[in-house]
Amino acid sequence: MTAGGLSIRGLRVVFDGFVAVDGVDLDVAPGDIRFLIGPNGAGKTTLVDAVTGLVKASGSVRFGETELLGRDVHRIARLGVGRTFQTAALFEELTVLQNLDIAAGAGRGPWTMLRTRRAVPDDVAFALEAIGLAGRRDTLAGTLAHGQKQWLEIGMLLVQNARLLLLDEPVAGMSHEEREATGELLGKIAADRTVVVIEHDMDFLRRFARTVTVLHAGKVLSEGTVAQVQADPKVQEVYLGHAAAESEAVEA
């Protein structure tokens, strides 16, 4: 296992007797862009919840050398684990700049916190450029277009200096152009980070996934490259031929 990667062993999450994640083992290497797919209720989001400390889980989740399970959400975040949510969760009453500045600031000392921001920090300026919102930095986040909100979320992960990015349906509702842009952004980001993406969009997956894990009923069903997974009969069965059919249609 590579240092800096995500390593999950025997992860189990139970809600009131319902087993949402049932003994998942998962390794994601640094530099990888891993897509998590699976039908509704497969446990994708729950897995991310468990990694980020939101729900209680048993087993082991290591990021690099550090065990994450049992830590508070904000401690896990400080270890360099960042996530986004299916619908953008931004501070809508604050500007783009303020959103990014807050995301960048978890490590700031009290003195810095109590002073007014005089200039735009370098990392924030860089992120503004990277997500293409430099021109809208004083806009209230709540008034951004849907795609821009998603980008802002990714920008917040960048300035947060997350080494492990967990993105929950980052391109849902985006136009084709926006998806392309997002995918390219992911590619750039992934160079020195570990990225996990939950996504239903097969087209997007084929374009940008480096590896894929298929979850079904809380268990890992299949794992490998896009081609390997698509070829897996178990996956085709679960998806009722849906994914395969779609891919054939696209290729045809």
Place this chain on the structure above:
Amino acid sequence: MLRLHRRGLMAGSVALAAALALSACGAKTGENETAGGVTADTSGDTVKVGLLNSLSGTMAISEVTVRDAILLAVEEINAAGGVLGKKIEPISEDGASDWPTFAEKAEKLIKVDRVAAVFGCWTSASRKAVKPVFEENKALLFYPVQYEGLEQSPYIFYTGATTNQQIVPGLDYLKAQGKKSVYLVGSDYVFPRTANKIIKAYAEANGLKVLGEDYAPLGSTEFGTIVNKVKTAKADAVFNTLNGDSNVAFFKEYKSAGLTAAAMPVVSVSIAEEEVKSIGTQYLAGQLTAWNYYQTTTGPANDKFVKAYKAKYGADKPTSDPMEAAYTAVYLWKAMVEKAGSFEVEKVKGASDGVTFEAPEGLVTVDGATQHIHKTARIGKIGDDGLITEVWNSGSPVKPDPYLKGYPWATGLS
């Protein structure tokens, strides 16, 4: 430039504040005071008096009736020609059941309205809050409610009972009835705690056993435990200094627990005719109260008072001890002013000793030394009709003794 500007402004405002604060320093404590109080404005053909009662908030229930009684007295006096030829102009302020508000309104009445005297306050806390205001400004307050004693402000006249005119007679009565033990129940504030201290001292000297002492927070309505304790203590009587809503809950619980007036009578010092109405005779009939006045008190002065009150405010409105004391207070002030021939506070005070008034409760006399009044103590029994009838009285007015100096057992209390 901007920074300079900011610093300059900041320095400027700090300096301004400091200069103002320093230049504003006045007398130090202990220095001779220059302020000599505020003189009442009696230049016109009317004289203003202040009415300071809670017209809103939790105490409004009781205090509004006191205000009504004061207004009745004012009206009667004006109809008879006023005081020293001037009509009384009442100015009513709302203390809002909030002690700092009482202090604020007292100050307003004295300084802004420049009244000749103020009538009002009910709770000890409101009196304590306004006391320094009256003393500072050398103005007069007439306080019409029975209270816990241990006070004698030169600027307050106390027309309600002090402890030796209400609580001590109540205990004397119990002792005369052959009661050997009492249980003390009270609200958690100054009056009950002080009253119970006096009761305990009395009990020790008179062979009465105090079997228990319990306090409920003001407004508390859960008396299950206290009544259970009272019941198991098996005392001969209960001495009740609860106030307000708590009385309702206490007596309902008391009756429901099977305790009766015959077996274990309760002597209450805060239940007058108005409260009887709201608790219900179903629960109260046969219980005892200690006051100086009841609506049923006999005599032409009371017949006139009750008749006038009901005519003005409604036939279903009972009269009670604090109302009578407030009504009396206005007449006493009138008598003092007339004796002094002046509205000036110091002259009125000087003339106060020995002033009498044929009050609804009988003859009352001002004791100039303590600024309390001689009052007749009365024990009453609550009847099925909601009225309280006298079962015992002290025979003659009792000399006020706020510090209980005339009672050997009370040494060490004050």
Place this chain on the structure above:
Amino acid sequence: MKALTEMNPRLRAWLGFGLGALVLFAAAPALLSDFRLSLLAKYLCFAIVAVGIGLAWGRGGLLTLGQGVFFGLGGYAMAMHLKLADAGPGNMPDFMELYGQLDELPAWWAPFANPAFALAATVLLPMLVAFGLGTLVFRRRVRGAYFAILSQALAAAMVILLIGQQGTTGGTNGLTDIDGFFGYDLDDPVNQRMVYFIIAAVLLGLLALTRQLMRSRYGELLVAVRDSEERVRFLGYNPANVKLVAYVVAAGMAGLAGALFVPAVGIISPALIGIVPSIEFVIGVAVGGRAALLGPVLGAVAVAWAKTALSERFPGTWTYLQGAMFVLVVAFLPGGLASLWGMVRRRRETPPAPAPVTGDQALIKEVAV
């Protein structure tokens, strides 16, 4: 052009402070009688509490219905010192001998004889209590309505405790009859004026401090926590600490206000601490505009003034009006009167931070699915 817009808010703020100072230090004393000025002093004390509530509730979303507790702690600390000073060294305050029948000063009173200790305690004691309770409550993520109800219950418990210890706290009477203020005779109108100036200066100072807090990075973070506590957690902050700072600062302000209230009015009593006064502190903030800087101040002064003016003539009507203010302002104008001002004046120096919108709820639903 750009320089101008950047400089503008700062300049405007200082002009605003200058104007405020002019009104408080020059106009009010010149125009108002001693009596009215002492009333204003009292209102300004409430305004100081309101500034703190504006920070904690308006910016932090912490609806604290127990500010009376901190107001009381500060007030009692100050009053205890003044009572001891009035009594003179070695003597006990008058009421203790009367009601408490104590032979000597209780140990916990003794340190308050020291003016430095008492002054420090007026601010630090409330902050300490807020820190203790806040740590327990926020760390366990007790929030929203739960926090409001708990803070209200705290006020109720505090009143019961104070009243129960009559011998050492004065019970329902509270501490009254305070004559001196650090050697100055409070009966002297000149000294009353001095107290007023001190209160006004403290209010201005705290406004400046709060303005800085609101505009700082911390202020932005606080709004973020208010709108989406969970999101902030995922960015690596512990929201409990962020809220704690606002709560503790608000408590300190309430304590200071209580301490200044004592020389201004001459009394501190449990009647100022309980559930009702605590919630009345909130009404002024709501009316003025909870998230604005000046809104709470003006709202608190206006409501207190209206109460004095109206309750004299129409005590019943005042209660209706007070109830109606809660209903109309909170339900239909959650930004308070300040938001009207904002609507009129299009441009704003800081991004608006109006009524908390429950971003959290969207998030909750989100992660729940």
Place this chain on the structure above:
Amino acid sequence: MTVILGQLFTGVSIGAVLLLIALGLALTFGQMNVINMAHGEFIMAGAYTTYVLQQTITDAGVSLLVAIPIAFAVAGAMGVLLEWALIRRLYTRPLDTLLVTWGVSLMLQQLARDIFGAPNVQTKAPDILTESTSLGGDVSIANSRLFILGLVVLAVVALTAALKLTPLGRRIRAVVQNRDLAAVSGIPTGSVDRLTFFIGSGLAGVAGVALTLLGPIGPTMGTNIIIDAFLVVVVGGIGQLKGSVIVAFTLGMLQAMVEYLTTLSVAKVIVFVAIVAFLQWRPQGLFTLRTRSLA
């Protein structure tokens, strides 16, 4: 020994009163997450209903029994009105609901003062409810307390049955668990909310009738008890009645025992400390409807 038995029953009866005043809240606050500070005034409305009825029905027993359904309807109607006029606009702003309903409670109190006068009014209880039942020896139980205990058991059973067994109850629970899903499934969430409010507020009215047997009937009677009721629901946890039931009786016992050993003031303070300590242990209360939501 008799003391301890007596106190045990006192604890149970304090718990019964707590539960009775908290039951309606458990429904409106617990199930709908709406903090209704005017709940105390609905209790007051129930008590005044009893008083008004006694002006026409002179027999105390009959009027008390008649008062129960009528108070339920009166307070319930007030609840629906409040929900319709204000609360439904504020579902996403729970803290503002708290303040708004506080304002409503102030106005209702003043309204009561204007209609019935500031002083407390009296009602007559049927004689049997002012007596006590002996359990042998010195131990006896006040009939009024037994009546309230019976009433609260009845209310809890009826409410539980209604929630579990009737189609309406299932709808209420569906809305509680997932409002959006319920809405999509064709459940009219608006009218379900209003109905829940009707029942919750109606229960407050019934509590008001019962309280006429124990305490004062006046404009401020609601404010004195509302905080206790809220604490029961907060500690009991959201979304389940059994939490409130257990907590009400536990707090009742705790208060009775501590009060017996010390004083009522100390008991109140200790109960508060116990609640803060308890919330340290279980910040979401005793029982919480477990969903996968952020808690």
